[in-house]
Amino acid sequence: MSIGIKDLAKELQLSVATISKALKDSHEISPETKERVLKLAKELNYTPNPYASSLRHRGSKTIAVVLPEVADSFFSMAINGIESVAQEKGYHVLVYLTHEQFEREISILKDFQNGRVDGVLLSISSTTCEYNHLHKLYEENMPLVFFDRVCEEINTAKVQTDDTQAGYVATKHLLEKGCKKIAFLSMNSNLSITKHRMQGYVDALKEAGLNDTQKLVVECDSNDEVSYAIIKRVLEGDRQIDGVIGSVEKLATMTYAVCDELLIKIPQQLKVIAFSNLQIAGLLNPSLTTITQPAFEIGKTAATLLFRALEKRNFDLKAEHISIPSLLFERKSTS
Amino acid sequence: MSIGIKDLAKELQLSVATISKALKDSHEISPETKERVLKLAKELNYTPNPYASSLRHRGSKTIAVVLPEVADSFFSMAINGIESVAQEKGYHVLVYLTHEQFEREISILKDFQNGRVDGVLLSISSTTCEYNHLHKLYEENMPLVFFDRVCEEINTAKVQTDDTQAGYVATKHLLEKGCKKIAFLSMNSNLSITKHRMQGYVDALKEAGLNDTQKLVVECDSNDEVSYAIIKRVLEGDRQIDGVIGSVEKLATMTYAVCDELLIKIPQQLKVIAFSNLQIAGLLNPSLTTITQPAFEIGKTAATLLFRALEKRNFDLKAEHISIPSLLFERKSTS
DNA sequence: CTGAAAGCGCTAACAA
DNA sequence: TTGTTAGCGCTTTCAG
Numbered sequence: 094m095s096i097g098i099k100d101l102a103k104e105l106q107l108s109v110a111t112i113s114k115a116l117k118d119s120h121e122i123s124p125e126t127k128e129r130v131l132k133l134a135k136e137l138n139y140t141p142n143p144y145a146s147s148l149r150h151r152g153s154k155t156i157a158v159v160l161p162e163v164a165d166s167f168f169s170m171a172i173n174g175i176e177s178v179a180q181e182k183g184y185h186v187l188v189y190l191t192h193e194q195f196e197r198e199i200s201i202l203k204d205f206q207n208g209r210v211d212g213v214l215l216s217i218s219s220t221t222c223e224y225n226h227l228h229k230l231y232e233e234n235m236p237l238v239f240f241d242r243v244c245e246e247i248n249t250a251k252v253q254t255d256d257t258q259a260g261y262v263a264t265k266h267l268l269e270k271g272c273k274k275i276a277f278l279s280m281n282s283n284l285s286i287t288k289h290r291m292q293g294y295v296d297a298l299k300e301a302g303l304n305d306t307q308k309l310v311v312e313c314d315s316n317d318e319v320s321y322a323i324i325k326r327v328l329e330g331d332r333q334i335d336g337v338i339g340s341v342e343k344l345a346t347m348t349y350a351v352c353d354e355l356l357i358k359i360p361q362q363l364k365v366i367a368f369s370n371l372q373i374a375g376l377l378n379p380s381l382t383t384i385t386q387p388a389f390e391i392g393k394t395a396a397t398l399l400f401r402a403l404e405k406r407n408f409d410l411k412a413e414h415i416s417i418p419s420l421l422f423e424r425k426s427t428s
Numbered sequence: 429m430s431i432g433i434k435d436l437a438k439e440l441q442l443s444v445a446t447i448s449k450a451l452k453d454s455h456e457i458s459p460e461t462k463e464r465v466l467k468l469a470k471e472l473n474y475t476p477n478p479y480a481s482s483l484r485h486r487g488s489k490t491i492a493v494v495l496p497e498v499a500d501s502f503f504s505m506a507i508n509g510i511e512s513v514a515q516e517k518g519y520h521v522l523v524y525l526t527h528e529q530f531e532r533e534i535s536i537l538k539d540f541q542n543g544r545v546d547g548v549l550l551s552i553s554s555t556t557c558e559y560n561h562l563h564k565l566y567e568e569n570m571p572l573v574f575f576d577r578v579c580e581e582i583n584t585a586k587v588q589t590d591d592t593q594a595g596y597v598a599t600k601h602l603l604e605k606g607c608k609k610i611a612f613l614s615m616n617s618n619l620s621i622t623k624h625r626m627q628g629y630v631d632a633l634k635e636a637g638l639n640d641t642q643k644l645v646v647e648c649d650s651n652d653e654v655s656y657a658i659i660k661r662v663l664e665g666d667r668q669i670d671g672v673i674g675s676v677e678k679l680a681t682m683t684y685a686v687c688d689e690l691l692i693k694i695p696q697q698l699k700v701i702a703f704s705n706l707q708i709a710g711l712l713n714p715s716l717t718t719i720t721q722p723a724f725e726i727g728k729t730a731a732t733l734l735f736r737a738l739e740k741r742n743f744d745l746k747a748e749h750i751s752i753p754s755l756l757f758e759r760k761s762t763s
Numbered sequence: 764c765t766g767a768a769a770g771c772g773c774t775a776a777c778a779a
Numbered sequence: 780t781t782g783t784t785a786g787c788g789c790t791t792t793c794a795g
Contacts, residue, residue: 378713
C-alpha cells in the first residue's frame, strides 16, 4: 500500500487536516509546520491519491480525446497539440479510438457520464449517422469541443478549417491545371468535412460552367480494401477522368497505389490533389500536391478552448467557432 | 450532479447496500429486486462513479502508455494495438508523450505513484540516460511492460523485435547490393534499439571482412533540424558513402530530403534502407526498402501481457521477453 | 434476502 | 494555528 496523508500525520504527530492544509500551502498553517510536512512528504515520496481528491471536489483533471483512428497524420499531429497543452495545464489525457465505428463511439461516450473526465475533445466517426449519444452528453453539461469533424447540430465549440473554401481551392487548382473531369473521392457524405469539401468542389465546378456530366463523386468506404476496389473500378472504368481529389489522406495514397497497379501516370494522365498532413508528401513519387490542415494547431486550439471552459465556469463554449485556414502546397502530382 | 446509487435507493425504498449488490448481480439478492434495480438503473441511465469504486477496491481500470512521440508510424500503430486490447478488456488508456525528453519522462512517471493507473506500457525516450525513475516505479510494484525501446536493467516484461538480427539483415542487404561504405544513422546510442541495430551493423561488416575505415556511425539528434544538418554535412563531406541505414523512420525520410537537396540519386549514387513502418514506403520516390516491425502486434502483445499480469496476481512479468520478427521489404531504394 | 455502518484517502466546515 | 468531524459514492462486512 502506498503512503498516504495519514502516515504523514502519524509520523509528525499532527492531524490529517493540518497535513492536508500544509500541503496546499494554506495560509492558516505556520511556516515551520509547513516546512516539516513538506520535508517529510518529499522524503517519503508522498503523492496524493488522485481518485480520493476527485471524489471530494468533483474534478478528475482528466480529459478524453475521441478519435476515429490514429494512423492518419492529421490525428497524430492533433494528439500532439492536445497533449502539449494538457501537460502544461496538469491534465491527463484519455485516448479512445472509434475506428470509424458508430457503435464504438456510443459505448465510449457512455463511459464519460459519471465524472471520469472533466471534458471531451471529439472528432466524430465517419459512420456516425445519428447524434443522440452526443446530445445526451451535451445535456449533461459535459464541456465538449469538436475538432475537425464536427457535429453541426450540437451547439458547442467547434475548431476546424474552412473546408468549403479548401474544397473550392483544391478543385480550382485542378481546373487551372487543365483538368476536365475531376473525381471527388468522398469518405462518407454525412461527415461535416466531406460535405463541405464536396460543396467547395461543386461550387468550383459550377463557377467554371461545368455541367453534371463532369461532376463525379465517388463514395468510398471506411474499410481500406473496399475503398481500394472502388477507386480501382472507377479509374479503370472511366479513362476520361483526369483529376482526383482525395478528401482524406488515405484515399489519396490509395489512388497512388491504384495508379501504380493500373500503370496510370501521375500527373500526365491523372492529376491528384489530397487533403493530407503527410510530412513526406514531397517525397512521394511523384510528390503529392496537398491541402494541408494546421493539425497541431487545431488540436492545440481545441484543447485550449476546453481548458478555458474548465477553468472559468462562465466561459461560453457555444460562442466559439474557430476556423483555422488550410494551405495549398503545390507539388508534382498536379503539374 | 449526476445520478448515484443513493438516488436509486431512495426511489426504490431500498438501502444502498442492496442496490450495490443487485447491480453486481450478487447471489444474495432476490431476482425480483434485481430486476427492479436494473430496470430503474437503465431508466435513469445510471453509471457508477469510477473514482469512488477505485477508491474502495484499489484499481482504476486504467493503464498508462508512455511514448516518445506519436508522429512516427511505429508508435501510431502500436497505440492502435494497445487500445484495441484495452477496449476489449474494459480498460481506459492514458497517453503521455515524452517528446524524447528525459525530464518529461521523469515527471510523467511521478504521476503514476498513487493509484492513478494499474499498469504502465513504456517505450523510453532517446534522451533518457539514467533509470532511477524506472527503478522507483518498479520497486513500487507497478506492473510494467516495455515495448520496442526497453530498459535492459529493469527486470520486467519486454516486447521487441530482434534488433541485432534486423540490423544485421539490413547491412547484409546493402552489402549484397554492392555497397562499400555504409553509414549507420543512429538516433541515440543509449537506446536499446539503436545499440542492437548498430551491433547487427557491426557484425555484418566484420563478417564481410571490412575494416574500421568502412564503418561509419553518424549520431543524429532528437531535434529534427539538427539531424537534417548532420546528415547533410555527412553526405556532402564524404562522397564515398554509397549506402545509408536509417535506424529510425525519421532519419530515412530526412535522408531522402537531403538527397533531394544535394541532387544525390537514390539508388544509383546512394542506397537507402530504413527501419520504418510507413505504409506508403512503396510510394516514395524511389520506393523505400524497409525493415518493418510488427508495430500493431508489438503493441497488442505488450498490452496483453500487462493485462494478464493485472488479472492474475501470480503472473510473472519478469519471465516474459517476447521477440517478434521484423521483415525486410526490398524496394527500389536499394536496387 | 435486506439493511446499517464502517471506511477507501482526501478536503473543508467548524471547533478549539 | 491546529484538530475534529462529516462526507464525496461506493463496497463490504456483519447483523437483522
